[in-house]
Amino acid sequence: MTARTQAESPRGIPEATVARLPLYLRALTLLSDEGTSTCSSEALAVAAGVNSAMLRKDLSHLGSYGTRGVGYDVEHLRYQIAREIGLTTDRNVVVVGLGNLGQALANYAGFRTRGFRVVALLDADERLHGTVVGGVAVRPVHDLERVVADLDVAIGVLALPASAAQEVADRLVAAGVTAILNFAPTVLSVPEGVEVRKVDLSTELQILAFHEQRRSPSYLADGEPVATGVGGREEVR
Template identity: 70%
Template sequence: MSDRTPAEAARDIPEATVARLPLYLRALTALAEADQVTCSSEELATAAGVNSAKLRKDLSHLGSYGTRGVGYEVEYLRYQIAREIGVTHDWPVVIVGIGNLGQALANFSGFRSRGFRVVALLDADSQRQSEVVAGLAVRPFDELAGIVAEHGVAIGVISTPAPAAQAVADALVVSGVRSILNFAPTHLAVPEGVDVRKVDLSIELQILAYHEQRKAQPDALDDEVTA
């Protein structure tokens, strides 16, 4: 009934907590690179930009790592969170739609370094299929099913124009992909059990614009003729 996946609470970790775990993972990685052995919840929370009480509650959902009176062991906690998220091994990813954004995504180093590996770039435009982007040849879109099966791809990224996105999503789902990251500015309808996360640049800007407008106008609101 709902647009979100209602029974997606797989075990018992709240969705809001899941969304913050990558923040903690990143902060812990930075601490580890600075050769810090232990850290307090206060320190880690500051590094991640969240409240320390929230951090402790989040971590309590995955277990009782950490020692009272001492704090958390950086490397140990980092591994535990990585394991919980599932990025102790690499996930194969395909990117569909190799325009400006798709090329930027293919070149994005953050993927490779954080548990993801781009195994194929796909595009329906035959002109792009002669190009090589980020060391990978751009391949025809109809090779999707074979590539997904071959590499065991579970995550697909859509960076096509909006009109093509739904068809691409359908094809991804048919091929067996159950998680989609959608950059196309459109709503995707997918079957139950398939997760879609949306990144929408113009929506983010419009939200900023709303607040910006409110900052500018002190309190003039009702005195407008709108016919």
């Protein structure tokens, strides 16, 4: 019986490390494009915008892919990280909700080049049905279960009003999807084992507002200016 302190399963990679692997991948791609074949942890750390000690620590969770005194082979490390993330196989994505944001996502070229295929678009508004966005026809949300099964969808992207998000998430989960990217400004509850990432645009602006406030001149001069309508309701559309 070995005591295991960390939340590390056999293949346990800390969550914070996982979140940085894509940054390293991008930095390596950049270096590769520049024709760099070898790089030190220091150089890669700068390119990724992190501390080199952290980078080495992160990479140590994947294995020993560097050479002491030399550094890392750019192509090799890039492949190893891509494999670790699971990008050596393409993944199929369904986007639900084709308002402004959903359309932008459906058109986003960055997904394709990274191994994500938007294979289906769903929207509740029947006026959109049949229209083509980014080369894919919009279908009724009613088709969700069929689409997930037939097109082998691995990831669901929710770009719809907060009021509809939970129901669609439930259906995605029931259909077997275990990864959801949620742009709707609402808390989703999903069963254990389903991974949800949240992108919340107003939250980001609010965090910026907080910091911005702390350095504007008027902040020092106290003041609790009155205002209402703050924190209003919202949709992602």
